[in-house]
Amino acid sequence: MKLRLTFTAALLICLAATAVAQLSPETVEWGKGPYQFLLTKQEAAAWKAIRGDAAAKDFINLFWARRDPTPATPVNEYRLEMEARVAYSDANFIGERVRGALTDRGKTLLVYGQPKRAARSGAKDAEAVDPTTMSDVTSSRDEASIIWYYEGELAKTNFGFTPAEVPFLDRMGNGQFKYDRARFDLNKAQQRAIEHTITQPNLTAPPSFQAAAPNAPAAPAAPAAPAPVVTALTTEAFKAAVADAKAGKVPYAGKAAVTWGEYVTSYGETFIPVGLYVPKASALNGDVTFFGLVEDATGAAVLAFEEPGTLAASKDDFFIDKSLKLPAGKLHGYFGLAQNGQVVALTAADMELAGAIDKDSVGVSQLILSNNVYPLTTSQKADDPFSFGGVRVVPKGDRVFRTSDELWYFIELRNPGVAEPVLAEGTVPVNADQVPQEPKFQVKIDLNGKDNTGKVVKKSAPPTEVSAIPMKGVPGHYGIGSAIPLTSFKPGEYTFTVKAIDTVKKTSYTLTEKFTVIE
Numbered sequence: 001m002k003l004r005l006t007f008t009a010a011l012l013i014c015l016a017a018t019a020v021a022q023l024s025p026e027t028v029e030w031g032k033g034p035y036q037f038l039l040t041k042q043e044a045a046a047w048k049a050i051r052g053d054a055a056a057k058d059f060i061n062l063f064w065a066r067r068d069p070t071p072a073t074p075v076n077e078y079r080l081e082m083e084a085r086v087a088y089s090d091a092n093f094i095g096e097r098v099r100g101a102l103t104d105r106g107k108t109l110l111v112y113g114q115p116k117r118a119a120r121s122g123a124k125d126a127e128a129v130d131p132t133t134m135s136d137v138t139s140s141r142d143e144a145s146i147i148w149y150y151e152g153e154l155a156k157t158n159f160g161f162t163p164a165e166v167p168f169l170d171r172m173g174n175g176q177f178k179y180d181r182a183r184f185d186l187n188k189a190q191q192r193a194i195e196h197t198i199t200q201p202n203l204t205a206p207p208s209f210q211a212a213a214p215n216a217p218a219a220p221a222a223p224a225a226p227a228p229v230v231t232a233l234t235t236e237a238f239k240a241a242v243a244d245a246k247a248g249k250v251p252y253a254g255k256a257a258v259t260w261g262e263y264v265t266s267y268g269e270t271f272i273p274v275g276l277y278v279p280k281a282s283a284l285n286g287d288v289t290f291f292g293l294v295e296d297a298t299g300a301a302v303l304a305f306e307e308p309g310t311l312a313a314s315k316d317d318f319f320i321d322k323s324l325k326l327p328a329g330k331l332h333g334y335f336g337l338a339q340n341g342q343v344v345a346l347t348a349a350d351m352e353l354a355g356a357i358d359k360d361s362v363g364v365s366q367l368i369l370s371n372n373v374y375p376l377t378t379s380q381k382a383d384d385p386f387s388f389g390g391v392r393v394v395p396k397g398d399r400v401f402r403t404s405d406e407l408w409y410f411i412e413l414r415n416p417g418v419a420e421p422v423l424a425e426g427t428v429p430v431n432a433d434q435v436p437q438e439p440k441f442q443v444k445i446d447l448n449g450k451d452n453t454g455k456v457v458k459k460s461a462p463p464t465e466v467s468a469i470p471m472k473g474v475p476g477h478y479g480i481g482s483a484i485p486l487t488s489f490k491p492g493e494y495t496f497t498v499k500a501i502d503t504v505k506k507t508s509y510t511l512t513e514k515f516t517v518i519e
Helices: 002-021 025-032 034-037 040-047 055-064 075-094 106-114 153-159 186-197 236-246
Strands: 117-122 127-129 143-150 164-171 257-260 268-278 287-296 300-309 312-314 315-323 329-339 340-353 369-371 373-374 392-393 401-403 405-412 441-451 456-466 478-484 490-504 508-516
Touching: 025 034, 025 055, 034 075, 034 106, 034 186, 040 401, 075 106, 075 373, 075 392, 075 478, 106 143, 106 164, 106 186, 143 153, 153 164, 153 186, 236 287, 236 329, 236 340, 257 340, 268 329, 268 340, 287 315, 300 315, 340 508, 405 490, 405 508, 441 478, 456 490
Parallel strands: 401 508
Antiparallel strands: 117 127, 117 143, 143 164, 257 268, 268 315, 287 300, 287 329, 312 315, 329 340, 369 405, 373 392, 405 478, 441 456, 441 490, 490 508
């Protein structure tokens, strides 16, 4: 019997190898990559029997279609969310010999999503963490264990009870966190979670959204008239607050801090995201009116807006943001918040804009410092503020961090140099789009400043090669960044300098931001 079982197993291996041999490397990689964790047992068996790229493509299209929460539309929100989780895991859960999305934490994030809360322990006592961001559920290398807590009805569906604890342990002390013993069957929970995502279990072919060909060519529609640009505030309280600011009156100092940038979409439209960061100490939250007035160097208004909105949580603090279309030149903006018709925060910013960025040009964004980086749960629009390929980076507008924080830095790269693929001797060159091509970047970090005792602090790291993560939906755009634990920093004032080196195009960019550390 044992011989027969061995022979049968060998036969299955041979059959699988035959099937794999008929697939392109890209198709084989799909089955070996993180999406294998989302396959039901039946789908996993069917995938092993796939022969040929055409059949594999049909399988993959049907796989996504069966999970589409809005099957009547061409956008598959489930797929976008999974791709965002994979991108985040690859960037933040780096394994010794495996990509981040294939680590145990990457698998857990992909299958179950972001935990409700987390706890960490190690050399220090256990520490409760508020996981309103994915950065809260990563860890530094001196932490020996992490527990992710899943709560609510979805957790009860997946795990059979709530709250459910998913523990990870760094057994080797090298930052590689692997599953620890859980009080439930992880395999069964995974299958329940997978089956819960299937919205169309009886679907046999993915839908087509191609429009039927018209009987006759339609006459071209007349171009819509552009919406008039609003250049004046209409609410008297908002006008008065801006007038006070111009007169040097600052009754709202410290209530909010503004961050802005200049970016370009994949189709060439330049936009300026503007965000207000509201510290917890401001005692502001809930529904607000976000308003702003932007003037040129002569004092003439070029844009004004008044919009209702809701402050979003960012760890213990809050933020609100929007994207603007502004002309080139030196501008000055006033941005504020109001509740119940009363202005509660106002801040200003000097802005110098190019006005239009060529989508094919080479460049980098500003340096963003944050303690809140997380994958988006819905598909982003092309000009969504501070959203990069399915990942949201919330700028820490006041740039004040606690010693318990991880300081994240992030830079978007536009059209960096791409290394040519290296082919083994005797290998026949293949189509360029079949060979993964990636930018080659190094990063050098310098930290300088003084702590509150007056002691000069200098920290430096030599140039280190980093991964440039492609931005989903924005060809030619990549992101680089990482987290730096601040546990070893004393309260004080510091300057963060990043030198990003494009080793393909032999160019470099030096970006600097100041920040403050408190207890």
